[in-house]
Amino acid sequence: MTGARTGIPEPSAGGGGRVHRPRAGTAQRRDEILRAALRTFGSKGYHNGSLAEVADQVGITHAGVLHHFGSKDQLLIAALEFRDRVDVEHLEGQHIPGGIDLFRHLRLTARLNAERRGIVQAYSVLTGEAVTEGHPASDWVRNRFTVLRGEITEALRAVVLDDAGDESADVDEAVLERAASAIIAVMDGLQNQWLLDPDAVDLADSTAFAIEAILESTRATARRR
C-alpha cells in the first residue's frame, strides 16, 4: 500500500504511536488540485473530465492526483466539500440571513452569479449529472437541496408570521414547502437557460421577479385564518 489513501489526514491523533503529518505546503497544493478539479468537472462534467486534465493544471501527473485523493470519486467529493468550505469563508462569520433578508440575499446572489459564469456552470453541470444512476455527487446535491429547502421554508414562515403579527398564527406548512422548492427551482432553472443563451435571459431580473412573485403568493395564501 502506498501513500495517504484516505485524503486529508488529521494533524495529530492525540494518543501515542507514529504521527503521519503532511509536509508544509501540502494543504495549499491540495487546494490547488481541488480548484482545478472544480474547473474541469465544472466545464466538462464529471464523466467527461479526466484526472489527467486536472493534474495538468497543477503541473503534476494523474497519479499524483490519485496519491492525494485516492480515487476520482473521492476527488469530486473533496472538491464539492472544498466549495462549501470556501463559500462559508466568503461570508466571513456573518451567518446566512433569515426572514425577509434571505430573499434579498438570494436576489443579490443571482446578480453576483451573472458575473461568475464558471461557478454557475460547475453547479449546473454537476446538479444535472447527479440525477444519473450511482453518480458520486448525488448525495451532496440531494443534501444541498434539503438544507436549502429547510432554510427557505423557515424564512418564509418568519415572513408570514411577521405579517400576521402573531407568533402562534396558523401557517399552512405545505404552502411554505411548495414555495421553498419553487424558489430554488427557479434559480437553478434560470441559471441553466442563462448559461445556454446569456442574451436571451436576464439572470438577475428574472430571478428577482420570480422570487417576488412566489413570496407575494406565499404571503397571500399561507396564513390560514
Next chain:
Amino acid sequence: MTGARTGIPEPSAGGGGRVHRPRAGTAQRRDEILRAALRTFGSKGYHNGSLAEVADQVGITHAGVLHHFGSKDQLLIAALEFRDRVDVEHLEGQHIPGGIDLFRHLRLTARLNAERRGIVQAYSVLTGEAVTEGHPASDWVRNRFTVLRGEITEALRAVVLDDAGDESADVDEAVLERAASAIIAVMDGLQNQWLLDPDAVDLADSTAFAIEAILESTRATARRR
C-alpha cells in the same frame, strides 16, 4: 465509406441521382434504436452511456447502431428529434393551447410527468449536460428553450390583453419575458429536485403553485396603464 451515414434517408429525393431505399421494417427498427438511445442517454447521460448498451437493448451490436446513424453524436440528435416527433404525435393534431389554457396545460404536464420518471430524467440529464463545452445536444436544448419562451410569452400577452379588455393596451414586454423564463425554469428545477428526492418535493403541487404565483404577478405588473 459504408452504410447510410446521414441517418434516416429521405424515401425519394424527387430529382435524379441514386435512390437509397430502406427495407420494410427498417423505419420501425430505427425507432426502436432511438427509443433505446433515449433510455440509456436519459439514465446515464450522453458521455456515460455507450453505443453498446443502446445496441444491446435492440439485440444488435454497436456497429449495427453506427450503420444506421453514422456516429454517436448523430444518434443523440436523431433521438432528440424523435422525442419531439413523438411528443407532437401524442397531441394528435390538436395544437398546443394558447392564452390561459397553456398554463392549465403546463400544470397538467407536470402532473403527468410525476408518473413518467424516465422521460423526465432524460430531459433533466441532457439539459444539464448540454451546458458543457461542445456538447452535441446544446443546440437542441437552446432551441427548445427559445421556442418555449416564445410560446409562453405569447400566452402571457394574451392573458394580460384579455384582462385589459383592450387589444391595443400597452404591455411591458420585459415583464412577460422574465415571467416566461421563470415558468420554464421552475418546471425544470422542480423536476431536478423531484428526481433526486421524490418524497421531499411534490412535483404537481409545487409546479401549480409556482405557475399560479408567476401568472398572478405578471397580470398585476405587466399592464402599463
Next chain:
DNA sequence: GAACACTTACTGACTTGTCAGTAACCAAGC
C-alpha cells in the same frame, strides 16, 4: 444482382487505478 442490414474483427485513443522506484524532507538519537 445490387443495395441493405447487419456481424465479426480490429484499431487507436483514452480511461482509471496500481505499482515500484526515487528524491526531498523531517524528526529522533547520538
Next chain:
DNA sequence: GCTTGGTTACTGACAAGTCAGTAAGTGTTC
C-alpha cells in the same frame, strides 16, 4: 550537526478496461 529510519510527494510504466469508429465479409431482400 550529522546520521538514520521512516514518511511524503511525487514520476513513469503499465495493466486492464472501455470507447467510438472502420473495414471487410455474409446472408437477405427487393
